[in-house]
Amino acid sequence: MDTKRVVADFEDWREVVAEAVAVLEDGGLVALPTETVYGLAADAFNAEAVAKVFEVKERPSFDPLIVHIGHKRDLEIVADVPEELEEIVDELIATYWPGPLTLVLPKKASVPDLVTSGLDTVAVRLSAHEVMRAVAREMPIAAPSANRFGRISPTSADAVMAELDGKIPMVVDGGACRDGLESTIVAPEMTEKGPVLRLLRPGPVSREDLRKIAKVIKPKKTKADHIEAPGQVESHYAPETPLILIDKPADFVPEAGVKYGLLSYRGEGNSSLMEATEWAHIEIMSQGKGKLAEGAVRLFFCLRNLDAAGVDVIVSESVSETGIGVAIMDRLRRAAAATKK
Ligand code: TXA
Numbered sequence: 468m469d470t471k472r473v474v475a476d477f478e479d480w481r482e483v484v485a486e487a488v489a490v491l492e493d494g495g496l497v498a499l500p501t502e503t504v505y506g507l508a509a510d511a512f513n514a515e516a517v518a519k520v521f522e523v524k525e526r527p528s529f530d531p532l533i534v535h536i537g538h539k540r541d542l543e544i545v546a547d548v549p550e551e552l553e554e555i556v557d558e559l560i561a562t563y564w565p566g567p568l569t570l571v572l573p574k575k576a577s578v579p580d581l582v583t584s585g586l587d588t589v590a591v592r593l594s595a596h597e598v599m600r601a602v603a604r605e606m607p608i609a610a611p612s613a614n615r616f617g618r619i620s621p622t623s624a625d626a627v628m629a630e631l632d633g634k635i636p637m638v639v640d641g642g643a644c645r646d647g648l649e650s651t652i653v654a655p656e657m658t659e660k661g662p663v664l665r666l667l668r669p670g671p672v673s674r675e676d677l678r679k680i681a682k683v684i685k686p687k688k689t690k691a692d693h694i695e696a697p698g699q700v701e702s703h704y705a706p707e708t709p710l711i712l713i714d715k716p717a718d719f720v721p722e723a724g725v726k727y728g729l730l731s732y733r734g735e736g737n738s739s740l741m742e743a744t745e746w747a748h749i750e751i752m753s754q755g756k757g758k759l760a761e762g763a764v765r766l767f768f769c770l771r772n773l774d775a776a777g778v779d780v781i782v783s784e785s786v787s788e789t790g791i792g793v794a795i796m797d798r799l800r801r802a803a804a805a806t807k808k
């Protein structure tokens with residue numbers, strides 16, 4: 468299959484949206500930009516199209532997909548918000564939609580089981596990217612990140628092509644993703660003491676942000692075959708090259724004969740590994756003072772470059788775990804954990 472790559476520019480993005488909608492209505496798949504990472508989109512109510520998503524991604528069918536809607540009011544097409552959660556859901560939506568926040572809520576029976584992997588909940592989000600939002604206004608869209616299973620999410624159309632060229636009919640190039648890390652996923656729950664937010668995946672909407680709305684609690688521990696947020700599978704978000712995550716420079720002891728690549732947070736500086744060895748390749752996430760938001764935007768881009776550089780081992784510095792730093796460290800730990808297996 469030839470993959471058609473179309474640029475969604477300032478002037479003609481509406482035309483591109485119409486073209487993407489036509490492919491989707493026909494049961495085809497389209498990779499679309501969002502503000503977090505690129506998504507691999509299918510008509511959420513077309514189970515056959517959704518099945519293609521699993522096939523193309525080589526994704527196990529126990530890992531449910533996120534449904535993207537185009538208007539806040541469309542939430543009721545896919546989810547049944549329990550009365551006791553209405554207030555907190557309204558507040559979350561009013562504060563963060565459109566934006567990088569995914570809500571896990573009881574699903575409408577009409578949502579195909581394949582989308583939710585048989586769970587009675589559905590993950591829903593309203594993207595802030597005009598292209599994804601315009602497409603989702605036409606129909607709810609099931610869209611996981613547009614990478615093969617267990618790999619790094621694509622934050623550019625080039626990265627999508629590297630993952631899926633020849634496997635899908637169309638990629639919409641909407642430029643680099645603004646946030647660069649997958650959306651924050653929360654499941655609002657009611658307790659005796661009031662509503663709480665179960666944080667299933669850290670992301671651009673930080674824990675501190677969420678705390679302003681309600682108490683934030685950890686995901687339940689789950690068995691490998693029953694996963695509440697299967698994004699928690701450790702091997703997610705892994706480069707192909709082994710990665711080790713270093714806490715402080717003294718922890719890194721280079722071995723002779725190994726080609727190391729460095730993922731540095733801000734380049735030179737006190738806690739930097741820049742001088743630790745003769746690096747075969749260096750990527751810097753946020754040169755200079757170091758800004759966590761820039762680090763988040765560039766993390767997957769830098770990891771892809773390191774993967775392509777042909778080093779034996781990627782050595783990553785740590786970033787401080789505040790704000791979006793929590794999500795950056797979450798992805799880096801998963802990448803390092805995947806390496807250990
Ligand atoms: O930023 C994002 O969220 C991107 C863009 C494309 O929207 N999408 C994304 O999708 O990251 P994906 O499929 O790569 O990750 C979705 C995560 C998975 O870890 C999945 O297990 C979890 O959401 N998930 C989906 N439905 C769920 C549900 N009903 N309960 C718990 N977790 C769910």
Ligand code: MG
Pocket residue numbers: 611612620
């Ligand atoms: Mg993914």
